Amino acid sequence: MAGLSLKAKNIAPLSVLVVIQLIAVTMVNRHTFDTSLLDILKDTGGTMLAISVLAGWLSHLMPADLKNALVFLRWRNVLPGHRFIQLAEKDTRIDIDLFKTRVVDYESLKSDNKSQNSYWYREFYRPVTNQDEVVTTHKSYLLYRDAAAVSLISAVILVLAKLLIDMQMAQIGFDSVWVFAIAIIGFIVAARNAGQRMVTTAIAVSLTTIVTE
Template identity: 95%
Template sequence: MAGLSLKAKNIAPLSVLVVIQLVAITMVNRHTFDTSLLDILKDTGGEMLAISVLAGWLSHLMPADLKNALVFLRWRNVLPGHRFIQLAEKDARIDIDLLKTRVADYESLKSDNKKQNSYWYREFYRPVTNQDEVASTHKSYLLYRDAAAVSLISAIILVLAKLLIDIQMAQIGFDSVWVFGIAIIGFIVAARNAGQRMVTTAIAVSLTTIVTE
């Protein structure tokens, strides 16, 4: 039986991040902190299950390409693998001379972002995808990328709800949007760092494997 995918493994921590934002929104509107609000994190069913399902659903509403664009603030060549050579040159773990001997047409590839990602995925990522160091950074990237997307969608839903059904949303102020805004920025930074780390870690592990062989 195949193991759980990285996205499936991220449902629980993603749900926790959603709960934390909901608690923050409650604090913003009540101006008090009630520790009982955190009791939901201890719930193994019911509310926590519902939040897990909701978080998983929201994370799939935005296409992967759009989520990647959100993280790296680019419309083209959005993945960190599109710039793996530039990232590798900044990583002290990577022997650049060894990398140059491994990568054919190093200089020409460096100026072709599209080919860089294909090359990195085929030659560096796929052979070591199951290595703990690589899988861990990939999991973190997916978690924070999806968290940023879920927070953005939640912020949009909140604004639309306030505009369309303000009477029912009277207890929730527009200030709540700032909670999502701060979360989005934090998740984007975390996802970007994790994504870049995933790329360079795959290269470092792959080159180390070659040396030891």
């Protein structure tokens, strides 16, 4: 039987990140911190299950390509694998001389961002996809990427709700949007760092595997 996907494993921590933002929104509107709000994090029943379902649903509303574009602020060649050579050259864990022997047509590929990702995926990522170091960084990338997307969607929903049904949303001010804005920026930075680390970790592990064989 196949194991859970990385996205499925991320549902619990993603739900916690959503809850933390909801607590922050509550604090912004009440102008006080109520410790009882933290009780939801201890809830293993219906509330956390509902939040988990909601978080999972929201994370699937935005296409993967758009989420990647959000993280790396690019419209084309958005993945860190599209620049794996440039990233590898900056990583002190990677033996550059050995790395260059592994990459066919190194210089020409370096200037071809479109081809870099498929080459990295085929030659470096796939052979070590199940290595713990690679799995950990990949999981982190997906978590923070999805968290950024969920926060952005939540901010849009909040703004639309305030504009369309302001009477029912009277207790929630527009200041709440700043909670999501700060979260989005933080998650984007974390996802970008994790994505780049995933790319260079796959290269480092792949080269180490070759040396030890």
